[in-house]
Amino acid sequence: MTATETHRAIETVFRIELARLIAGLVRLVRDVSLAEELAQDALLAALSEWPRAGVPQTPGAWLMAVAKRRAVDGIRRDRMLARKHAEIGRDLDPAYDGGFETVEAALDDEIGDELLSLIFTACHPMLSPEARAALTLRLIGGLATDEIARAFLSNEATIAQRIVRAKKALGKAGLSYEVPRGAERKARLASVLEVLYLIFNEGYAATAGDDLIRPSLCSEAQRMGRVLAGLMxxxxxxxxxxxxxxxxxxxxxxxxxxxxxxxxxxxxxxxxxxxxxxxxxxxxxxxxxxxxxxxxxxxxxxxxxxxxxxxxxxxxxDWAKIAALYDALREVMPSPVVDLNRAVAYSMAIGPQAGLALITALEGVDALRGYASLPAAKGDFLFRAGRLAEAKAQFEQAASLSSNTREKAFFLKRAAICDR
Amino acid sequence: MRVMVMVKATKDSEAGIMPSTELLEAMGKYNEELVNAGIMLAGEGLKPSSKGKRVAFDGQSRTVIDGPFAETRELVAGYWIWEVKDMAEAIEWVKRCPNPMPGPSEIEIRPVYEMADFADAMTPAVAELHDRTSEKLAAR
Structure with a gap:
């Protein structure tokens, strides 16, 4: 193996282990930024030692041991500094006393839900969905800041700042870094799922010419979804x-x-x-x-x-089933867009008249004003009902509302067919 | 990227010798790790080639050949389908696999073709032809 290959292999191991590593360290030091720093220290140690000694049998355990040792060293040093400060007459924070024992106890802690707790932390509802997404990709997905920036069509400085702020906010909040239980769990889980779906949709929105990192957000979200399914x-x-x-x-x-x-x-x-x-x-x-x-x-x-x-x-x-599913969906997730899709489903399941009956009620809804899909759907219902002149007007309106040139062309084509 | 990870056959696997309880347990744990990491999409073990058949093609002729087949090391005894970030990740996960056979053995990793790989040869016209054919197949 060449030096570059070894280097690459070590970084791959690190990427695979990163989420668990940080998860274990957060439990120990109760601080996401510090946990990340310790993990990076462990990577540096691996990069200097593994090329000589070879990759250890259980690289994850090796990295964790190194990082934990550094954590404890850091705490010892802090304690010594604190003692020195005390010697020169400063008061020792009484709340800090016993901190070292807590850490030693946590070292033996074999709780398996560390990773889950980290996911819940990164997706904490106190953070904006964008901040949650960036932090989740960084901590759980192991993406570098510049990769996240490219994926979200943003610049590195903005994303870096977003992540730093998010970590600061988490640090200030004095979180317990536990998996939430009881009533809180449901709300917190909703926040986690929202972030995964946001990441997925960002990837799904990518177009052909985009940087390949964007579509890869889909597989990233799927992967994290599978991990979450294994944990819950x-x-x-x-x-x-x-x-x-x-x-x-x-x-x-x-x-x-x-x-x-x-x-x-x-x-x-x-x-x-x-x-x-x-x-x-x-x-x-x-x-x-x-x-x-x-x-x-x-x-x-x-x-x-x-x-x-x-x-x-x-x-x-099975349009009848789809129509029934939309009936159920609008109960749990009321939205004019769901209603519009429901109208389309009804038009397919029953006929264009059923679609027209439902869509009329939606025409006054503010949220759908200027939404090309509304006249496009109505045009389709009218077309299928044989009311070609009215259909044509709807397609033309849809074309005028669309900002996507290909979509515009598609609506104009449908409008032209109404003349035949 | 999607890869197929193939466990190559050995004399033992070709003889139909079933894995030991220890190996089954180790493999079970390994598979669990793959699932928990979110990379394993599918996987199966294959019966020895003595239960298999081959169809040889030469022009218009088709000849059926009964197993077992000779070149043991080239045969596949089992496979996984994984979704990984890159080849380096696939290699790292394969290294963590317990030796799947009692003796020396080999695991091969092959990337699955994706649409983007055909970009140069796949002109819109060819793509459309391709689509039409596969569409008919799917509709059957």
């Missing part, structure tokens, strides 16, 4: 979100045409859907349902995605 095997919404991400990701290769334009779901080449991810998504959905979570917001969205995934051809789509 009884939480239905964790499986609901995992199912949703796996099934959506199964269409990544099919959702853009060779020229980069988006391909709508019904037009996609289903042979390009990733059957392995679909299978995994359906299994996760089954698990969510078996745990009694069929009515969860993520599980319902996953069930919707699953209806499409199960249909080998667009004509085989």
């Amino acid at each position: 095997p009884d939480e239905p919404e964790v499986f609901g979100l995992l199912a949703l991400m796996e099934i959506q990701a199964s269409r990544l290769a099919a959702r853009t045409a060779p020229d980069g334009s988006p391909v709508p779901l019904t037009e996609q080449n289903r042979a390009r859907w990733d059957r392995l991810l679909i299978r995994r998504g359906l299994a996760a959905l089954e698990r969510a349902e078996a745990l009694g979570g069929a009515r969860g917001a993520y599980a319902l969205q996953a069930a919707l995605a699953a209806c499409h995934a199960r249909a080998r051809r667009p004509e085989e789509t």
